[in-house]
Amino acid sequence: MTSGVGRRPRIAVPARFSERASALRYAAEVTSRNLVEAVWAAGGEPLVMHPHAPGGEADHVEVAGRLEMADGVLLPGGGDLAGRWTGQPEHPTLYDVDVEQDAFDLAVARVCLERGIPLLAICRGLQVVNAARGGTVVQDMDHAYGEMRHHRHHRHHIEVEPGSLLGQVVGLKVEASCYHHQCLAELGSGLHVVARAEEGVIEAVELGGSPGWFLGVQWHPEDTWADDPQQLALFRALVDASR
Template sequence: MDVPLIAVTGRRRSAAGLHSGPPALDALVLDAYFTGYAEHVVAAGGLPLHVPGGVDPAAVMDRADALVLTGGNDVAPARYGAVADARTSSLEPERDAFEIALLAAARERGRPVLAICRGLQLVNVADGGTLHLHLEEHAHTREHDVEIVPGSVLGGLYGASARVNSLHHQGVDRVADGLAVTARAPDGLVEGLESEGLVAVQWHPEQQEDAPRPVFRWLVDAVRSPGHRTTS
């Protein structure tokens, strides 16, 4: 069987401090994502395709078999009728627009989607939901349990609960129509969302060294299920 081609989004950053060349390179821009995303796509049996900003989303999803929306900075509050404040982290409105277009292209083609952290928040906003601008109790790295809804995709992957990490300071406020909440933190914060062909988690499974990462296996298996094709 062909290896599924999995599109993985990233972010744009200044090259300053990230190269060993002459200072002139500081003016250049990098497209990058944390290696863990690609490593776990490979471990699950997929072939990661890094998607730089500015390419045609439709062309990407014509060729890719699935999509991973990765973590990053805050989704622009203006997209859900809110106003940024001093705690809002560096906004990337171009990335917001690009990834929303990728999400739409993936759905139009029936491609499975895995959305992680910012990715979950972006999906909710793209579908008409809103976010909490700042959650102090979640604004640092820690571990906690999540309760998972029986019968959901996440429930089939993790069981009734899972130990996860927390590296975010925003979260879902009003859930968009069409998205089902399938996991919550002890304080009630949404930690999992699902719709047909889409699984979104608020935590970072690619950073959990000592925990299983079945969501990546779900993504690859979803490509290979009846009704999906591989392009690689």
């Protein structure tokens, strides 16, 4: 889909279910203000989508139809994926699991990759893409890497693969703001690593042969975009690809 003259590219952002929000009396659907402000600052029009997949069953055709209004998609962070999607037993530390949220996000990822809709996947969003491509996740990083290597409230420098799309967008060195206790394990079909943390955690992937623009990052560029041009560049790249 092409954007009209003078119109901001429409970037769809699936909402996150929340049991409570301080300004509301009931359960809510929310998104990160930092995230939508980053999309806006990059020149996009963020549109928050209602996740609809009752009982953990998404209608692929329906989701594809709903995404016809979008020029690009941003799959954001959030709670953990249920083990059923990657064929793994569920670790006791999983939190905020919601199979309707999972099923909707998975359908969005598949539609984007099949139809070439520009897609930026962040943290959980990257894990969703990996699951959609048949990959698995490390369900608890403290158990896999040790508590001294956890990635919650953590910043570190990572090196990016030369010649990668990510390298073209942010350069070959970037400071990543991390908040996650899951990460990628076995890679899904077609995905390849373009950045890792020093202990080997996968920090970014790309997809070979994709019909559209795609980047997946494990860190949260929305945390620091206002002060770090490299992080804002990720959102600008998505918006530019969506024009």
